[in-house]
Amino acid sequence: MNDTTALPAPAAERLARGPQGRRAVISREELIAAAMSLLGPTRSVSTLSLREVARAAGIAPNSFYRHFKDIDELAIALIELAGSSLRRIFSEARQRVSRERSVVRTSLEVFMEQLNSEAGYLDLLLREGKVGSDAFKQAVEKQLVFFEDELMNDLLRLEALNGHKLHRADVVARAITRLVFVMGASAASQSAQAQVDTLEQTALMLKMILMGARTLAVTES
Structure with missing residues (x-):
């Protein structure tokens, strides 16, 4: 019988896994x-090994190459996943901003939430942008540029909503993004109270x- 969907779950799982439980x-x-x-x-993507990842995924090492040519390509995919996931989170938060809710305060609160999130996306970007290889730093830089472009569009929308105009919105978005990531890197190792203080200082700078x-x-x- 070749149709594993007709088997009881444990039997189907054993067939799907193949030899050695892989x-x-x-x-x-x-x-x-x-x-x-x-x-x-505290662990960089550069420390991952192909065999370690294959073991965690429950596959034979050779199966890794069906999706990635090497561990560096996987590492860049991780950075891209972190960036796209965070951009979605921040974009959704900014969409909820109104006249009564500051885009600065909303963005910073979401940033701090992500800094302490178990998902680890923000940790990954902050770490690889600082200590990663040149290729990883370039991948992080690409994600930051995406952040800047999306923030610029949201700033223009929100400033118009409040009857304001911005000089060089592109530069404003770049300054905000870079400042927040620098301050975030500092806050990553701080106590909860110190993070609150950093948030307040950063909010003032952004204003x-x-x-x-x-x-x-x-x-x-």
Whole structure:
């Protein structure tokens, strides 16, 4: 009988796994998730080994190459996953911003939540952007540029909602993104109270950036 769906669950699972309890088939997403589970606050993607990831995924090492040519390609896929996941989270938070809710405060609160999240996406970006290989740093930089572009569009929308204009919204978005990531890297190892203090300081800095950009827009109009 070749149809494993007709077998009881344990039997079907044994057939799907093949010899030595290894899985015969695994998706790219499952392999990425297995690699992500091996990372921690102090562990870089550069320390992952192919055999270690294969073992965590429950596959034979050769099965790894069905999805990635080497461990570095998998590491960059992890960085891209972290970036896209975080951009979605931040974008959804900014969509809820109204006249009564500051985009600065909302973004920073979400940032701090993600800094302490078990998902580890923000930890990964902060770490690899600082200590990763050149290829990993370039991958993080690419994600930051995506953050900047999306933030610029949201800032223009929200500033218009409140009757404001910004001078060089692209530069404003870049300044905000870079500042938040630098401050976030510092906050990662801080106590809960110190993180609150860092959040407040960063919020003030961001308000100054926005006020300066608004003033320049009025001056030059």
